[in-house]
Amino acid sequence: MTINTQELNIAFSPCPNDTFVFHALAHGLVPGAPKLNVTYADINITNGLAAEGKGPEVLKISYAALPWALEQYKLLPCGGALGRGCGPLLLTAGGPLAVKRPAGLTGRTIAVPSERSTAYLLFRLWAAQHVPDGIGEIIVMPFDEIMPAVRDGQIDAGLVIHEARFTYSSYGLHMLTDLGSWWEEDTGLPIPLGAIIARRDLDTEAITGWIRSSLQYAWDHPTASRDYVLSHAQELAPEVAKSHIDLYVNEFSMNLGDSGYAAISALLERAAAEGLVPAVDPALLR
CATH class of the missing domain: 3.40.190.10 (Periplasmic binding protein-like II)
Incomplete structure (x- = not known):
């Protein structure tokens, strides 16, 4: 070497x-x-x-x-x-139009920070179990642009990572699921x-x-x-x-x-x- x-x-x-x-x-x-x-x-x-x-x-x-x-x-x-306790989150807009059940993602547009990320794999593995009729279009977007896009109604849901875990509530967003918690419960790992x-x-x-x-x-x-x-x-x-x-x-x-x-x-x-x-x-x- x-x-x-x-x-x-x-x-x-x-x-x-x-x-x-x-x-x-x-x-x-x-x-x-x-x-x-x-x-x-x-x-x-x-x-x-x-x-x-x-x-x-x-x-x-x-x-x-x-x-x-x-x-x-x-x-x-x-x-x-x-x-542990550090996984990505799947967010939707708040308010009366919020998607609050996994099945509500059927056919929806989802923004992700990368298609070669753990966050993306966890999302797809989770969706295979919880959105049996399939999600809609997946859009790759810089992670710092995802929460504003969800808030402004440009996309239906967003997959966020990093410090978004600590700041998403300031955008008035709703956490549909904590994919890290799902992974830990599903695998124990x-x-x-x-x-x-x-x-x-x-x-x-x-x-x-x-x-x-x-x-x-x-x-x-x-x-x-x-x-x-x-x-x-x-x-x-x-x-x-x-x-x-x-x-x-x-x-x-x-x-x-x-x-x-x-x-x-x-x-x-x-x-x-x-x-x-x-x-x-x-x-x-x-």
């Missing part, structure tokens, strides 16, 4: 959980680690880069995009977002959201060690990353950014463990059975 000991190129989102995890690594605070060249990009973009095999050495992608990436990239056992992957021709053990050291530094110095996190937090209030970190950065960020890998396998196996993703060789996940 080879690795450039001087520089390492990485792409992750500007969301608080990613900037919190990678703050120390990005600022030269991890002994022995190379200089980090960071590209901040929406996960929909990094999913595409990974699928094309044209991305940087290390990427944050959705677990739903792994089937297209695993030939070139290895899943790392740390640094990502996987947990945590929710696999965002993965960290690295090119297979690199020293992935070294990269894993650097990421774990960066995360441990963040936990040991919880205020050190504050300015960095808030500077990339897309105008989030400090308390919302903190809630975001508290929810998405947890023990699975340090080590996926057996339950983490089981959750990833369950998601991809179910999605493949529904024809939503290509089947994955389980040996490539570890």
